[in-house]
Amino acid sequence: MSSRFTFNATDAHIIELSKYRQIAFPKNYRKPVQIGIDIGGSLAKVVWYSQNTNSYAATGGRLNFTKFETENIDKCIEFLKEIIKKDNETINLPHRVLKATGGGAHKFNKLLNEELNVIVETEDEMECLITGLNFLVHKIPYEVFTYSESEAEPMVFEEKVIDEEELYPYILVNIGSGVSIIKVTEDGKLERIGGSSLGGGTLWGLLSxxxxxxxxxxxxxxxxxxKNENVDMLVGDIYGEDYSKIGLKSSTIASSCGKIFKKKPEERKEFKEEDISRSLLYMISNNLSQIAYLMAQLHQVKRIYFGGCFIRGHPVIMNSLSFGIRFWSKGTIKALFLRHEGYLGALGAFLKHHGNIQEQELLGFSENFTKAERINTTAINAVGLIDIVPKLTYFPLILSDEYHPDTFDLSDPELQKYWIDTFDKNLHKMVDMALSWLHTHFLTNTDNSKSFEDIYRKHLQVLRREPNAYGPLSVRSLLILREQCLHEMGFGDIFEHVKQEEKRTALETLPNLLKKIDALPENEKLSVLIDNVLAGNMFDWGANEVHNMLQKGELNFDSAKIKVKKSEKYFNLNEFRESLELNQYHKAVIFVDNSGADIVLGIIPFARYLLSHNIDVILAANSLPCVNDVTYNDLISIIEQVTSFDKPINDAYNIYGKLMVYETGSGSPCLDLRNVSCDLAEACENVDLVIIEGMGRAMHTNFHAKFICDSLKLAVFKNASVAKTLGGNMYDGICLFEKGEKIIGIAKSKRSNTFNEILEAGRFSFSC
Known part of the structure; x- marks a missing residue:
């Protein structure tokens, strides 16, 4: 018996909440909190769904993760009681169902039922593990990684989520108290092909x-x-050197704990606990890696995932498993790990509540690290919350097989330190802006600004120790994390007052600017317009040096035009001009950057010029606020004001539909073209000119991006490190034009149905 809950998408529409666009489902009812629990011999893992009460955070709810030692099951039950009690204050569900898996689901079934007053429905453990793994691999970016201490970059993430045709077949080696090896050949088709009684419980017991x-x-x-060599007998202890004939190094373990028996009973007390621990850990890990490889060979499988709470993000365990797989496969197979490794079963049980939630075309899933936890203090990876958000998709014009958004590789420790230090040093400026936003909105919860500062700085400290704890470290990920922390603490558009003032000033200036541009000879217009775009792009409160100038009132549009110089290396405007004069473009998309002078005095006149050449123009703006970037709502308001005094813009926007505004689906100063709104992706399928503007979008990300069609990147170097790395100078403006890679057969997009199509069809329901 299970309760059923249908999510009704009838009359769904977009609403605005403090400049946020969110999805409203007026026919929908309050969703009860649902819980999935996996009770193993060692740990009890919990995954639960929570409603979002913060209008600035996740739009569609959230998946949360936590764990307890099974021997302390009472603590777990008390925790579950609190979740249910809090939820019952807003919705009283008479027959609440708890989905449970693992051996403890049977052992503690009666206790859970009585203490929580729920119906406990047990789910098959193997099915739950695979359901959880498939969901994570298909839906969560940077979930899967390899690890090897012997390589320059130990932790390497799989860049993209895996398609079904790429995933199968695979085996999962789930290491809990015991070990199960599961072969999966297609979705829902699995078989336990082996296992071992020597697992996490064995190590725990022996070390106890x-x-x-x-x-x-x-x-x-x-x-x-x-140091395991103090306890283990090595090949070198037997041969005095490598046994090269059979490929064994002198450091290879010949016999786990093999040196102990040589000692007299009274001497055995001299062995250190940490050496014994290392030896036994290697013993278990090496044994399991060999069994896993043999199973993979027997069943002709190339992908081997390791999961379970034995691993716990521990580098020594992962390195030993990786070494074993690499050794036995002669480097042809790599051990694959998951950041949510310990929660596969609990997540799978949770998903049994929601049926095909992972298949719902309307839903997207975004990891949020504001409340991230590492499963233990030694773990090098962290588990984030999973926010349920509107579906995003690939931009159709990128060369998807080659695309990587981030320009800079932050695997270099010096670069890691520089960027973490930079964000740490500038944190007080964001706090000041947050306080100003509170005062503007007559809010008094100023403690939240301190909480934001503390939580973000705490994350920076984690990343100093473990740079890849939240996935591959990049400027983009640091910026996203900062915005997530702001939103989590209840802050909305903290630069709202700055943007409003800059927008007002720019709109007052625009009519005269347009008159001057219209009076120019045709052959001079494009150069002036590009200069204006670059001058406008200087108005960037997210750039430290510019932030200081803006705060002191030392920058205006005219002085910005003087300050920006043309890059000697990245300025080929004439090539763009020649292509434009050939009249080969029919539709362009411009990914815009900042509010105020940037969008009003830079981009709008440039878009107006393209419209005059009979080119349809899409302006793509952020869905959510970040620093002083213009948002979709901001841009709609600006365009509507411009239509009141400029006929070309009015005609293109209101009459002929040649000027369009779309949201990107993003809330970051950077741009990941693997994740844009479905509506924008569909609108851009026949675009033949992509224009990306701004340092975050065209320098921190997408500087090396290649497109099927022609592209133009416009930005100003406003960071000395970025300028130096890319071979430019501070305040150099780039105008980087590149011809498209018009290759037949390129997969254009992984586009799903558009948002409106899904709503019209009403295809959005899941069971609880």
Missing amino acids: LLTSAQTFDEMLELSKKG
Whole structure:
């Protein structure tokens, strides 16, 4: 028996909440909190859905993760009671269902039922593991990674989510108290092909006997400090050197704990706990990696995933598993790990509530690290919350097989330190803006600004120690994390007052500027317009040096035009001019950047010029606010004001539909073209000119992006490190024109149905 809950999309529409665009479902009812739990021999893992009460954070709810030691199941039950009690204050569900899996789902079934007053529905453990894994691999970017301490970059993430045709077949080696090896050949088709009784419980049990450590985390911490060669007998101990004939190095373990028996009983007390811990950890890991490889060979499988709470993000465990797979496969197969490794079963159980939630075309999933946790103190990776958001898709004109959004590789420790230091140093400016926003809105919860500062700085400290804890470190990820922290603490568009003032000033200036441009000889217009775009792009409150000038009132549009110089390396305007004069463009999209002078005095006159050449223009703006970037709502308001005094813009926007405004689906100063709104992707399928503007969009990201059609990148170097890395100078403006890669057969997009099509069809329901 299970409760059923249908999500009704009838009459769904977009609403505005403090400049946010969100989805409203007027026919929908309040969703009850749902819970999935996986109770293993060692740990109980919980995944639950929570309603979002913060209008600035996730729009469609959130998946949360936590864990408890199974021996302390009472603590887990008390935690679940609090979740249910809080939810019952707003919705009283008489027959609440809790989905449970793992051995403890049967062992503690009666206890859970009585203590929580719920109906406990047990789900098959293997099915839940695979359901959870498939969801994460298909839906969550940077979920999967490889690890090897022997490589320059130990932690390497899979860049994209995996399609079904790429995923199968695979095996999952799930290492809990014991070990199960599951072969999956297609969605829903799985088979347990092997396992071992030597797993996490074995290590935990032996170390409980042999060391003073009380918890598994303490045991892992001991192993991190240990030297297994003090306990293990190595090949070198037997041969005195490598056994090269059969490919064994002198450091290879010949016998786990093999040096202990040589010692007299009274001497065995001299062995250190940390050395014993390291030895036993290697013993379990090496054994499992060999079994996994043999199973993969037997079943002709190339993808081997390791999961389960034995791994716990511990670098020594992952390195030993990776070494074993690499050694036995002679480098042809890599061990694959998941950041949410310990929650596969609990997530799978949770998804049984919601049926095909992961197949719903309207839904997207975005990881949020504001409340991220590492499963233990030694873990190099963290588990984030999963926000349920509107569906995003690939931009149809990128060369998708080659596309990577980030320009800079922050695997270099010096670059990591520079950028983390930069964000840390500038944090007080964001706090000041947040306080100004509170005062503007007559809000008194100023403690939130301190909380924002503390939480973001705490994340920066984590990233100093483990740069890849939240996925591959990049300028983009640092900016996204900052915005997530702001929104989580209840802050909306903190630059709203700045943008309003700059917009007002720019709109007052625009009519005279347009008259001057219209009076220019035709052969001079484009050059002046590009100069204006670059001057407008200087008005960027997100750039530290410019922020200081703007705050002191030292920058205006005229002085910006003087300050910006043409880049010697990245300025080929004449090539763009020649292509434009051939009248080969019919439709352009411009990914816009800042509000105020940037959009009003730079982009709008440039778009107006393209319209005069009979080119349809799409202006693509952020869906959500970040720094002083113009948002979709802001841009609609600006265009409507411009139509009141400029006939060409009015005709193109209101009469002929040649000027269009779309939202990107983003809330970041950077631009990831793998994730844009479905409506924008569809509108751009016949675009033949892509224009990307701004340092975040065209320098931090997309500087090396290649497109099927022609492209133009416009931006100003406003960071000394970026300028130096790319071979430019501070305040150089780039006008980088590139011909398209018109290759037949390129997969244009991974587009799903558009938002409106989904709503019209009413195809959005899931069961609870």
